[in-house]
Amino acid sequence: MTDAPSPSAASVLSDTELAALDAHWRAANYLAVGQIYLMANPLLDEPLAPEHIKPRLLGHWGTSPGLNLVHTHLNRIVKARRRKALCVWGPGHGGPAVLANSWLEGSYSETYPDVSRDRAGMGVLFRQFSFPGGVPSHVAPETPGSIHEGGELGYALTHAYGAAYDNPDLLVACVIGDGEAETGPLAASWHSNKFLDPVHDGAVLPILHLNGYKIANPTVLARLPEDELDALLRGYGHDPLHVEGDDPATVHRALAAAMDRAVDAIARHQQAARSGGASGRPRWPMIVLRTPKGWTGPAEVDGLPVEGTWRSHQVPLPGVRDDPAHLRMLEQWMRSYRPEELFDADGRPTAQVLDCVPEGAARLGSTPHANGGLLLRDLPLPPLEDHAVRVDKPGTVLHEPTRVLGGLLEDVMAATAERRDFRVVGPDETESNRLGALYGATGKAWQAEILPTDEHLARDGRVMEVLSEHLCQGWLEGYLLTGRHGLFSSYEAFAHIVDSMVNQHIKWLRTSRRLHWRAPIASLNYLLTSHVWRQDHNGFSHQDPGFVDHILNKSPEVVRVYLPPDANTLLSTADHVLRSRDYVNVVVAGKQPGFDWLTLDEARAHCARGAGVWEWAGTEDGSREPDVVLACAGDVPTLETMAAAGLLRRHLPELAVRVVNVVDMTRLLPHEEHPHGMPDAEYDALFTRDKPVIFAYHGYPWLVHRLAYRRAGHAHLHVRGYKEEGTTTTPFDMVLRNDLDRYRLVMDVVDRVPGLGVRAVAVRQAMADVRARHHDWIREHGTDLPEVADWVWEG
Structure with missing residues (x-):
């Protein structure tokens, strides 16, 4: 929580503050455009020439000005309120914006010293973007401050909530693109607020950015009447704050006021729950931000409207290298930001540009919560002897392996009761999967109404059940990426629902393992049970063992698949995967009574082999x-x-x-x-x-x-x-x-x-x-x- 006094919700930006925010925003826009187009002449010291332009123009401009605006104003909030903050950038290809802001605040140059915060470093920043041997066009593991891959459309909000769970001092802002908002996982993610405990968890501030268009089509939410959209978001349990416009000064003032109101409301809700004894579910604030797609870019190209349309989605001026008219338009566009006011003669950002930028680990690109391995602690695992089953003769005594595992998980949950860095997620199946022993140590997270007939529901529970595999996966990914531990328990057949999500997580791990500055995180562990061979209640629809095939197609250095044959080998396997780092581990084990084949010592030796x-x-x-x-x-x-x-x-x-x-x-x-x-x-x-x-x-x-x-x-x-x-x-x-x-x-x-x-x-x-x-x-x-x-x- 902040120690700083909260400004009034009616606070107004001074002219000096407004000018500083606008300068930062313009600088970020300039850097975003430069990354898409330029391979030389970064400060426009000379007229643009074809040789200054990249031979292949790759990247996305349309979402960048909106993301730059949000980043600028989050800087203000973090610095003024002294908040620990993290931002999840949902729009798929917002790389130019997030990279620009990371470079402006200095976190990029600290991570990559060869991309210095000066003229030479700006040149490297521009040239490397979407260039062979450079960096991707989207937010990626290479991007400081990120926990969310730009290609993961639909998962931003669930990642944000995963980051906030058990992080009571953290404010997680989440920018949701209006194209992303059309996906099924994102639609379900709005319900994550029913699982957010205002006492033990942090806060999520969703920022729904409506710029009106996807690649070539309008977006659904942007075309809803405001009252209908407002009713929808209120129905999800939020208190929406609407900001709209295309005049920069007006939007700056409105967005600053909205962020002040949102952060004030979050502080009130947390204070009421933590000190005032309030037990009801808060109506958390969110911001609906409507700005033109490709704002401040070319209004018209070759007689066709661009700014405010789908034509600004990627590269508004595609023929710059060969068309002199397009080249002149690009130069006019970049000079419209007045770079001579934003950068000194050596290419360093001016004091005015950096006025809103926080320092040190408070910067969004430097927060340790986006490099969770720095915060990770070893999981306190109990001795396996406490839970092993006795095997005097193989194949004569039966146990339910996952029920035996449930006892171990209960001990882990109890041992982390104070530090709160272990969670078990699953789609409504914890008890069905024989892991009910967990409820001896914690309840099921739940902030909605609780009836007398309900069992195991708890405001501070750390077992999370929701009938959406997407939410389970996203919550756990966000939780792990911010430095905690967990387990995803699922019926085997329905793990396929998160195929594309685990794809992205595996790619993230593979890339992050090659980055010296990213510390290893706890592995993503799946327990697949209720498997193909024992679907007594459900039959053919629940019989599909193919998730293992899917996983074993992926990066070998990241994926592991285990099939323990009995209770003791499952215990040994679980002990191994819960200790591991930077893997995706898939463990397939039955929940029905099965024969015990190996003693604990034999199981350990067998699993090691x-x-x-x-x-x-x-x-x-x-x-x-x-x-x-x-x-x-x-x-x-x-x-x-x-x-x-x-x-x-x-x-x-x-x-x-x-x-x-x-x-x-x-x-x-x-x-x-x-x-x-x-x-x-x-x-x-x-x-x-x-x-x-x-x-x-x-x-x-x-x-x-x-x-x-x-x-x-x-x-x-x-x-x-x-x-x-x-x-x-x-x-x-x-x-x-x-x-x-x-x-x-x-x-x-x-x-x-x-x-x-x-x-x-x-x-x-x-x-x-x-x-x-x-x-x-x-x-x-x-x-x-x-x-x-x-x-x-x-x-």
């Missing part, structure tokens, strides 16, 4: 290579593989069977393609070079082929997995429908071990007979065959 032989499960004697390898990844495939191994032990005891379990799917890749990948010698030793490998896999079988296609033994690899055969049925019928069942695996062994087909024809026939009998049994009894339902490991 990522893949290994379960010697006790096979029938190798060490005197020769195995006749066949039974491999598995995932809890249900492991069960079926173990049952198949037991059948082979009974029916074909002379067969040398090796059982290999894979926890870390990236181990299947060559070491040259992934840091966790196995060298060929290690892979060959585990799976052999020429023996049949029957691989029972949790998801789509072709993924395993894609990961292992370069291995010497790939021609001998046969994979069973999910192949889009599903319905509401019994657990065993699901695996049988997809040919992943134990009897099919035994048949595969008979079919693929050389010479076994003739010798073991009776065994194969017996397996086929059980499969046929199963079909009739479940239709008569509604349950699985007794030999399946009552099976335990007897090895």
Whole structure:
């Protein structure tokens, strides 16, 4: 909270303040235009010539003047109020504006000393923009002060709220473009205010910037009558403040007054909740800012209107290098900002331009909250021994793995009760996913009405449930990027909803890992459960294991995928991913009762290897290579593989069977393609070079082929997995429908071990007979065959 006195909501800018704000805004506009067009002559010391112009003009002008205006006025608020602030820049290609402001305030030059805040540095700033070897045209990890990729249309507001949760002193401004406002995720994001605790959380100030157009079309919200738009935003629970105009002085005064009123209202709400005992949900302020698209740019080009239309979206003067008339217009445009008043002879911003700029870490480009790794503390994880299940004999005792994990997460939540830097998010499924133990340490965040029949709702809760995967993902990303920890729990099939969001986060991590100044952040951890093989209540619509395939297409240095087969391996995996940094970790684990295979010590060793032989499960004697390898990844495939191994032990005891379990799917890749990948010698030793490998896999079988296609033994690899055969049925019928069942695996062994087909024809026939009998049994009894339902490991 600020220690400075709050100005009256009716405060008026003095002429001196107005002139300083306008000077800063003009300077930022000048720098934005220069980045799009110029590769030389940054201060216009000489008339513009074609050789000063970039050969390829890439970038976006239309949104830049509005973003520059907001940045200028946020500077004023931060400096006058001494507020800790962060801004999330939502419009997709606002890079020229945010880079310009970062350079003006000096944070850019401190981050990149070769882009000095003078004539030479301005030249570098201009040339590098959208230029080979330079920087992207949008806000990106390379941009100081950013936590939001410019291409992530629709996610700005949810990122802003994620940054504000458990950050009580932070003001998070969020500029929402009117094109972005048309997306589904952004429409849902307005409901984030129902989860914002005025006591323990910071504040979000949404600034809906309506400039009227997208690339080539008008925007919906900009064309709504003001009373209809106002009613919509009030219906979302906000108190909108409207600022509109195209006269700079008038807009400056109106925006300053609106920001004063908004920040005053935020302070009142927080004071009422923190000291006055108010418990109702505040009606938080927001600003609706209407300014022309491409404001202050060319009004007309080649007889067509540009300023205030969609034609200003990208490059208003596209023919500058070849058309002398366009070149003259560009020079007139840039000189209209009067750069000689804004920069001294050496290209440094004048004192007037910098009058509104805060200092040090208060600058928007220097806030540590946008470089969350600087604030990150290690998560206090409990000893796994406190939660491990006892395994005296493998495959005889059942536990629900995610319920066991829930106890560990409860301890983590309790251990972070004071520091408040750990949250669990999910779409209405925490209890369903067997993580209900969390409610022993915290409730579910909720600021709306609470009824006597409700359970676990709490104003200060740190479990967050909302039936929007987009919000869950965005909240957690904003939370992690600002230096905290978390876990996203979801039904496996619906993780796909955030495919594009995780794409962007992976790209962010990949880029940020290459920036020396960005400190590592806590990993984005997914727990995917209620998985494809056990959708007893929901059936085919909820059966899709393909999120893993999507993740494994992405940057190898960032992505990890784990399929722990039982409760203890899930504990060990969770301990690892919660400690990790700068990764996207996907953990797939069942919530239904499953067999315990490994003790805690065995689980730790197995997880450290990522893949290994379960010697006790096979029938190798060490005197020769195995006749066949039974491999598995995932809890249900492991069960079926173990049952198949037991059948082979009974029916074909002379067969040398090796059982290999894979926890870390990236181990299947060559070491040259992934840091966790196995060298060929290690892979060959585990799976052999020429023996049949029957691989029972949790998801789509072709993924395993894609990961292992370069291995010497790939021609001998046969994979069973999910192949889009599903319905509401019994657990065993699901695996049988997809040919992943134990009897099919035994048949595969008979079919693929050389010479076994003739010798073991009776065994194969017996397996086929059980499969046929199963079909009739479940239709008569509604349950699985007794030999399946009552099976335990007897090895």
